[in-house]
Amino acid sequence: MTYSRESRFALRLVWPLLASTIFLLACVDGGSGGNTSVTPDPIANDPGPTDTPPKANQGMKNTVMLYVAFYSGSQTTSFPQYPGNISVTTDSQALLRYIPSADQLDVIRTNTSYSYASDSISVYTSADRLFINDEYSTQHTLEELDPVTGSVPRNITIFEAYRRGCEAVSGDRAFYQAKTRTDLFGNVSGGEFKSVDISGIVAGATTSLYAYNSANNCKGNLVATSTALFDSSYSSGTLNFYQRDPTTAAIIDTRTVYPTNYAQYGTPLVTFDGTIAYLARQRTSDQLIELYRYAMAPALASTQLTLIDTFSAPAGYSLSFLDADDGKIALASSAGTVVVYDTATGQADGYDFGVNIYNMQILYVN
DSSP states (O other), rough: OOOOOTOOOOOTTGGOOOOSSSOOOOOOOOOOOGGGGOOSSSSSSOOOOEEOOOOOOOOOOSSEEEEEEEEEETOOOOOOTTTTTTTEEEEEEEEEEEEGGGTEEEEEEEEOOOTTTOOOEEEEETTEEEEEEESSOOOOOEEEOOOOOOOOOOEEESSSEEEEEEEEEETTTEEEEEEOOOHHHHHHHEEEEEEESSSSSSSOOEEEEEEEOOSSSSSSOOEEOSSSSEEEEEEEEEEEEEEOOOTTTOOEEEEEOOOOOGGOOOOOOEEEEEEEEEEEBBBTTTTTTEEEEEOOOOGGGOOOEEEEEEEETTTTEEEEEEEEEEEEEEEETTTSEEEEEETTTTEEEEEEOOOEEEEEEEEEEE
16 A cells, blocks of 8 residues: 555554554463563573574565564563464564565574573675574674575674674675773773675684774674675764775775754664665654665765655654665664665555564565
8 A cells, every 4th residue: 555645654553454564463361572571580591593494485576575583571472363373482582574475474583592691683684685693792693594495505603792783794705893892990902893704604714904993993884785885873963974895894985964953853773775875863853754865876975865755653663773675665663663665666564563673674585
């Protein structure tokens, strides 16, 4: 269903009733797994991740796939309206994949772990590739999954923890910033920007690229697209877009833009798709969401953002995550509602997963 600019998002509060949307009801005895607090056991017994390979979808092209991660809390979380007895046990982190066109839901990974533990599973997409990240206090793994067949071309262990927002895969290299460590006296160590050869099925050589205090270190929003490696930073109304060399990750171009009336909005979110930067922000007074684009092509250098669209958020929607692939933009609230916006048609569809999420990505299989 395509809504007019005036009315389409006024109907968001009744999304579960629309044929073009889905409400993923997560409940056991009337409870919602994503909204219940849990008192953690002081001794975390973590058996490690459990794989549930997604169903193969050979021949599925021109298809949006949504990925979200959530923590189940103290109750088992079930999705009874989907085949396969889909449920996530207590004290588990889980990755869900939802295919709107097929109304198909899968659990592709679970990991039993208490909420304060140091390991966390998440998913991210990079240049039409799908990766699952399993993070521990001293290492993390990158498992690549074929989004259509579910096969695993590589599973890479990197013996170092990384800074959130500072890892991306470009070609056969994984770039990341190592986590910093602070000792009793406030001395900071670590934090170097590095790359790892992932051309094989196991990790190759790790290369230290830049020191912690280098101007080429990660800015906090490292993103790889099919054409380039990007980064961004924001502070008090000044937004910087950075283009990086895809081999060395050195910053080769910087663009600075100045979002108007910035004090009226929360911190903007930025992602990249091809050579386009997308920005989304939410106004604090009435929760209005604005979506912008910026062309990173050299001939179009400008200090201006181009407004794509505005819409009113449903009650309780707090803009938390932003991702894009092939002109499809996903804007998500940590409360579990994901809006998919098609830049070619202006159509927007909403999907309420019914659980609190901590990670979201979109992949368009073409």
